[in-house]
Amino acid sequence: MQSNSKKASAKLRSAWGRWLKHGVTLLLFMVVAILLFSLVQNMDWQAVIETLRGYSPALVMMGLGITAASFAVFSSYDLLGKFYTGHELPIKQVLPLAFVCYAFNLNLGAWVGGIALRYRLYTKFGLKVATVTRVLSVSLTTNWLGYMLLAGTLFTLRLIELPEHWQVGTLGLQVIGAGLLLVCLFYLSACCYSRRRTWQWRGHEIVLPSLRLALLQMLLGAINWSLMAALVYLLLPQGVFYPTILGILLVSSIAGVVTHIPAGLGVLEAVFIALLQHQVAKSEILAALIGYRALYFLFPLALACMVYLLLERWSKKQQRESESRH
Template structure:
């Protein structure tokens, strides 16, 4: 084994140890900060049909997001089957939402993919393409809504409606620049710190845009389904997009408090505080906590299967 291989092996062992220490600590912190009595009261107040619709839309969103890694499979050309890729991506997304991108999107994805035999360079390309897919969809939706003057901002906010429209224009320009580069760029591959970065085809980039935008739209539909029909869906979508970027900027796991603050500030004239909080608590329970519980079980299964494959490979090599 060469020096690079030994370093990667040591890094994997250190990452595994850190991961098994960090994840339980973050999970405990997340669950400890939740008011479970409040969650129960909020959910009991809804009709079961409303909650069933929210769960169904959430499931569609997670299924769609998991398919981002199938685009990554096509982009990188690796041969892992969809039955291995999809549950892995689902687990990473659920942990990402609740415990931050560093745990879910990065550490967990590197761990699980490497245990399936993918090299670091391939995992990095899958991760990068997924991030671009997510934010390309965000730029297109947010840009279009902001340019149209949504959401209507309360008086006194420093950015103002004109500032929000300018941000919308910038987002649309960036999204268009990516799509045009995928179509017309002559140089399509770069080296960055030893990693190869390649532009996808325009067809793949268009698929990224559609899937990314649809996932954000489904997330907003969950919130919309839990609120009374007083405000149009585009407004709810625009507010969710603003709250999501605020959560990313503050680096708070699951955006605790950020989501509620943005919704209360921007929709205070349309809904009562109690109605908004009940809907957002329901959204957290259905879109964050429920998938996290399922993902925790799926993760344990994936780890067990990976351990079995490792033991089988070792016994095969010594037999």
């Protein structure tokens, strides 16, 4: 009886936890929606359209070049995973697979693109689930190490100014930045000096990478975030401080993660307008972000859908060849 009572209590706590999580997410979504509405009300939409029309073909091509470079860097995260795990999938399979997953991740959320699709494609090409988990862990760690390095530096050096009514404040942001840099330093120190290299966590083996791999993770992650900010910077009027754009992008990205909104839809716009409207007209900010979404989200997604179909055919062909050999 006591055992059943404990199980029932645990289930109740779990249910309450799920409802609380969903409630907080819904509340944050409503806050973002209200904030975005308040920021874009009385928006001069004709000015937004004129700004979009003013983008030259050369500028659009430069934007596509930055997008291509960013996706190439992000896809290389899975190459680090290949070297980390030692799996035998060729690079010509890893890179398009990672590209597809990143495009779906950006537009449909991490659970669909970053996790579910990665497991599906990698296992169809013959990798074991445990190996895919390790590749995924390297990719996620690389992304957030780069984030923490850049955000920690920008926040600590006060290269981004928050509105006065934001509760975090400049000092609070500096403290957060210092904390992020300490996490980066701790990770590098562990990879360099830790005598114990392996841990077990929930049935998965965690192996610390070498210092060289950890430094590559941090470098590639930082480059990718910097390229994303460079695209927004390109689409904005001249005279805006690039580190400011990078800092705002980093703030908006973590806000998007917290709210669980796919593609950070509305979150990105709300944060950028709130933090940049004292320097740039709202219409120009919104036009730049529409262009950013078209170049960095929608165009790669359309291409990724076609590449995904090719990968599915490729994996089926590989499976048939494997079955015929046996």
